[in-house]
Amino acid sequence: MGSCPGVEGPRLTTRRYPKAEARRFCRAPIVTGLAILTLLSAATQPARANSDPASDVLLSQQLFLPVSTTISPTLSAKLTNTVSDANRRGYEIRVAIIATRADLGGLPSLWEKPKTYARFLSEELRSAYTGRLLVAMPNGFGFFAPSGASGSDQHIIAGLTVASGPDGFIRSTIDAITRLEAAASTSAPHSSGAADSGSQLPLALIAGIVAAALTAGAAGALLWRHRRTTRRGADR
Numbered sequence: 001m002g003s004c005p006g007v008e009g010p011r012l013t014t015r016r017y018p019k020a021e022a023r024r025f026c027r028a029p030i031v032t033g034l035a036i037l038t039l040l041s042a043a044t045q046p047a048r049a050n051s052d053p054a055s056d057v058l059l060s061q062q063l064f065l066p067v068s069t070t071i072s073p074t075l076s077a078k079l080t081n082t083v084s085d086a087n088r089r090g091y092e093i094r095v096a097i098i099a100t101r102a103d104l105g106g107l108p109s110l111w112e113k114p115k116t117y118a119r120f121l122s123e124e125l126r127s128a129y130t131g132r133l134l135v136a137m138p139n140g141f142g143f144f145a146p147s148g149a150s151g152s153d154q155h156i157i158a159g160l161t162v163a164s165g166p167d168g169f170i171r172s173t174i175d176a177i178t179r180l181e182a183a184a185s186t187s188a189p190h191s192s193g194a195a196d197s198g199s200q201l202p203l204a205l206i207a208g209i210v211a212a213a214l215t216a217g218a219a220g221a222l223l224w225r226h227r228r229t230t231r232r233g234a235d236r
Helices: 019-049 053-058 073-088 114-125 152-158 165-187 191-235
Strands: 093-097 132-137 140-144
Touching (some): 053 093, 073 093, 073 165, 093 114, 093 165, 114 140, 132 165, 140 152, 140 165, 152 165
Parallel strands (some): 093 132
Antiparallel strands (some): 132 140
């Protein structure tokens, strides 16, 4: 059979993209990635706006000072020293000064609710801090204490009032911290009594050991004398 020169077999062809189309093809993943990043950034903005400034600061520091009100440098230093000195002496406490609604960040509904905010703040700090927490607002104080703390703390807080004005506000907070620490020191058991009871136990133990040793020695001497007398009788 002869070949058919007019019929050709199928040809495999490779599509060639123009340069512009190739650039668009390579640029598509980049554009998609940027769009995803933009969406993620937008999604995190509400969370940042709703953040609680005091909880961020008190995770690592003992005192949160308001960002919306200017405090006298002298009173600010005195408050800082009062908090740090109390902690240094063993009265563990962290303090949040909420002077205006703006200091609550994304929690404006808790303004003038110091007790509620103190409970909320204690939950926010639980991963890093579980000690005493004092919240000061112009209308009063909120206080959170661990389960082992004295119940007199709440009684002291309930009887305190906040003086008017920024300076009076800070002075009242300093007074609250001082009263709380003093009450804790008064209610704490005397260490000397514990030391005395601890020292009496070794003395009693030593006395018992000495008495037992003397008794054993006397018994041994009597036994030795008895054996000696027995031997002399046998020799005779």
